[in-house]
Amino acid sequence: MPHYLSPDEMQRTAPAETAFRSPVPTQIVSNGEFNPLPQTPEQRRVEARVAELADDLAPRHGLGRREFLASAAGMAAAFLAMNDVFGPVFDVTRAEAAEPGVAGARADALAGQLIVDVQTHFVRDDFKQDGLLTLAQYAKKHWNPALAGENDLARFKFENYVKEVFVDSDTKVALLSGAPFDDSSWDLLSNDQIAAARAAINRIAGSRRLLSHAVFTPRRSGWMDRVDRAIATLKPDSWKGYTIGDPLFPSKLGSYWRLDDEKLVYPFYEKIVKAGIETVCIHKGLLPADYEKSWPGVWEHATVSDLGKAAKDWPRVNFVIYHSALRAFLEPPDAALAEFEQTGRIKWATDLAEIPAKLGVRNVYAEIGTAFANSAVANPRFAAALLGTLVRGLGADRVLWGTDSVWYGSPQWQIEALRRLEIPEDMQRRHGFAPLGPADGIVKSAIFGGNAARLYRVNVRAALGEITGDRIAAIREEYVAQGGMRSNVRYGWVHRPTA
Template sequence: MGFLTDDEIAALRPAQEAMFRSPIPTQVVSSDEFAPVPQTAQQREVEARIIAMADELGGHQGLDRRRFLTTASGMAAAFVAMNDVYGPVFGVNRAEAAEPDRAAARAAGLRDQFIMDVHTHYLREDTRLMGFVEMRKAVGRAGWNPALNPQEQSIESLMYANWFKEVFLDSDTKVALISGAPSDLPQDWFLTNEMKFNARRRINEAAGTRRAMSHAIFTPGQPGWMEQVERAIEELKPDSFKGYTIGDNTNKNLAQWPWRLDDEKLLYPFYERLLKAGHDIVCVHKGLFPPSIEARFPHLRPYATVDDVGKAAKDWPRMRFVIYHSAYRFAGGGTAEQGLEQFDRTGRVEWTSDLADIPAKYGVSNVYGDLGQIFAQTTVVQPRLAAALMGTLV
């Protein structure tokens, strides 16, 4: 089920008709969860420049537009076009777009770099969470990933076999961490902790080396949660623990047990137990809570911010706190334009700037920011915002 009305859907054009098939997206599409932002004037200019360069440079290389845009030179041309519109944000030059050998040499030079994906998901075989299939179809219809034929996507595309193929066979990923998300409804967990453990063991035994890691999800406040932590420590031996301070991120309307990192009664015994067992990493989902989501679930906002991180980090200096998404607020229903407008006006971006302030404010060095979603959500829409966020965090 989506969140758009029939009238709203009727007012939209199908993505496969509206989208230009660029190596880098030049327009936002909807997954039937939110009304897409219209293509901006800057995005239209980027698109026009990509088309012009593809026709010119592709012709010189004996390639039509579509074929050129699938090459390394085509990717370079797209970044050149973005630099022309947004300013010199990306490290690319026109020679890479014009000369295939240069583009290929750069790609080859990056081939052996170590890539670890610390935030991967797939769904359990008995999942009820069918909305992710529609998201995947939307990506295919948009042409962002031509391999995702929207007619062929099914829930099986989001399960173990295809996850393994895409992470370890179709990409340059060397090590992947299997994560997940909890729910107040047991059947709506992406994966149980046992499922993650079994997948990690299966992969590493087959590889003969450590290619997979796994989280154990912890759920403060839920009945029996510390018993589950104890079982994870003793039997599953996860590589780290991960939690969601808003509780049930999948079904926010059902979230009964939000929590804070600095809750001395609820969380501090947990940290003590982890350290005693030799674990010193706690990963925490923060952010992805734009104003549109806050309007629907205002009671969860205090748990989505980073107001609780500093005290916990100061009180537990031996514990490392990894804040997923760097608490960036404006994804998942917000827009990069909101973030950029806020940065241009104030020099700050909720709640990533607050996260970056914590080390100096609290005198700590055990707080870290994850970049996956935050980078993906801003780079192709407002690269100036992506640069601002990277500068803020670094």
Template sequence: MPVVNMPNPKTVPSCSKPQVHNGWIRKSDLDAWLDRHLPVPTQVISNEEYVPIPQTGRQRLLEQEIVANAERQAGYLGMDRRRFLRTSCGMALAFAAMNSVFGHFFRLEAAELSDPAAVAENKARFFIFDVQTHHVAMPNQAPHADQDFLKAVVGMRDMARKMNPALKEHGARIEDAYLENYIKEIFLDSDTDMVALSALPGTSEETDVLTPEVIYKSRTWINELTSSPRVISHGYFSPDLGQQNLEYMHAQTEKLKIDAWKGYSGVARAKGKQGWRLDDEKLAYPALEYSRKKGIKNICVHKGLPFPGELKWWSPMDVTGAAMDFPDLNFLVYHSGFKGLEDAFPAAEDGFRKTSYIPWVSDICSWQKTNPQVSNIYMEMGSTFAMMVSSSPLLAAYVLGMIIDAFGPDHVLWGTDSIWWGSPQWQIEAFRRLEMPDQLMKRFGWTPLTDDVKRRIFGLNAARVYRVDPEAKRNPMPGDYIEKLRRMYKQSGALAPSNTQYGWVPA
């Protein structure tokens, strides 16, 4: 299908032409120059840790469809295009455009393009439990935080402005990743009911940008603000440290009353090590035995989406041995072991005719199919779903179908990796509307993505795993939450200014 470059819709740009840096342009700067603030992403962006695949012809066509159709629809409704694209009807139009470009993947009624009431009427209500969210600590909470990590966070937020129209209006700042904005984007700007606040990787406890102690405080403050259970918290474990790790786990268990452990098998804290395996009987098993002894059943491990370095540490296959040896613990495979879009995209573009193999996800799914007696492995979709559904809805549906077929619909968990990418609302809307294509159901014998299946994935599965009541009353965030949060922060003793100066100076 021939694709032409999308013309600049503005006759007099309000922003200067974006600068090129070593062949790269900030996506947010380009969007601002072109006034191209779209409700759904139309290009894979980089967080500066990897080189993204180029924008595809279909994605360029999608941009054109959304812009042209939004211009017409906005005029019909008597508003400008930017305002229209921020409405629920604008979001619906974006998914209509995706159906036009990629094929019919998203449930949609024509009335939703012009009537907000129709959008609300067709919006199924789900209990949404996001098991992968993050923020970073305030400077006084983590005075020695890894500055390179914080700069990477700002970079991710800046580039994520492509995915969220709400992020377009101002440049990314590290303050956007603090608790105050985390509350806004998770609990006010999305339909999320409950979250797990998850630990972040770091090479030492001292330089962590989000320590378990800060997670504990955030959990306590948010639950106090709403007078209801809205947050559970993760502790951090790093088995490569041996006895030191066990002591650290014990301190967290006794002081912080954590709900689960989070580990990054490709990030070693012990000197001379590059990573660790969950099936290592000498290093990891003592940590798992300690967790069993303390009644902490959930072990969350980042698998797939590898950081720079050796790939072997990020493969999910070491989870299988640990799951068999510790059947009373739950193993939550974060990112579902998805190796990366670049490895998976060619198969989807070919319609899975040459191969249906998706690196690492297919491996663990095949293992599960041959070991159906193992029932304590759960697949989490954070970032993986967002990357796939915005690039190839067919790939997203295929990977979801493969995981559901192997593990069952009651062993898939909803996660978004927010706050890095802004509010998770567009991801929620994408999954709410996504349908399993007939071609995949006929070829592989899969079943539809019914509301019942989505209800389990969105939240009921996580509620069971974390032993929380999905029917419990959860109060909304109060209107004066910022004032109350700041009061809590002051009462915690973190009063002194950090004197941190954000920004750049000449070298």
């Protein structure tokens, strides 16, 4: 997995595969686009409580600890532990964890929910960058002698992607993405490979399971010719851009750009509107802790300062801002939450949420991605504040579900986190937030799939009918019948423990 952490920052990380395999991560996992914070005292308490509940409750289900933690009851136990530490933020009962069949019945009732994950990744078969393997090899030698697969990038490739996303989670439709790098050897997948993967999975499934991005790269020579070719031959479902340019390091080639650059980018908008592929997904936020020093003159391109004018000038273009433009937690989560409680603002994410009211536009969306995944782990009250901010400002019909999988393993824990999350009543009253409601209620159903279905022209009823009976559904059913279970493995980096 590529990363843009500095060598010094990498020395303070360890592979996420070495972390305790809780159904819900008990510390922040980085995908390489931001610094993972050290495990907080609260997260250590959650981890200890999950282990305690597993040891206590697994025998009631006739399971060992590992099997219990991979079950629906184990997932419920993890959210019980989160509530024990952070307060009643998640909708979960002890009966789900303690009584056989209760959690499974709930999971079965929600299994048919439309989940459209608009941010997923895997790497090409010939991906040769071995930075991640070096970390895994170090972990096997120094941290976890039992670690398997330390010399194999297969965990980030096609077959494991299909298993983690479509078999080990309730995801029904996924959008496969990519990223641009000044050094092309870091490219995860080319646009052609993304399109080929879409064709392969949909052919295997017999339904429209996978959507595809085409990455566009302003300032690179011939980029508009590649856009023309993508429109003519690849026919992507939407576009993916990085205004910051190369997401590994500040670009020496000057590949960063602005959404409101009339000369450079507006001809692109004109072209995609004419082609009818009008959704543009933009990576924003998630910079290293020292971004002001390490990305001078570049970091501003990760903010949404360029979004308002572009959205107003191009009302037919749908601008989907990935990670909700959330600036990475550059201070302890408690401090970030305290700042929100004091000011009512979340850095960069609030700026995004305020654009519709300030400019009168309705074509700005937030994808929650890593912003939700890590805030739910670090402090679920902060995750609630983030969702409340986005829904209040953009509307529940302008927030999209995304998980940044396969970096974090199966996205089922993220799905369960949103299904169970509720904004605390005191936060609702103070900040004017509406409740998120039940797992299959109007708000969460819109976020999980309804909004993306509208953008990507997915007929929900027809899609669910096809997916229920497709080949991937049959594979999943057979897998479960044979005792298959989630591994609870995450892929990426966590902060290295200290003595």
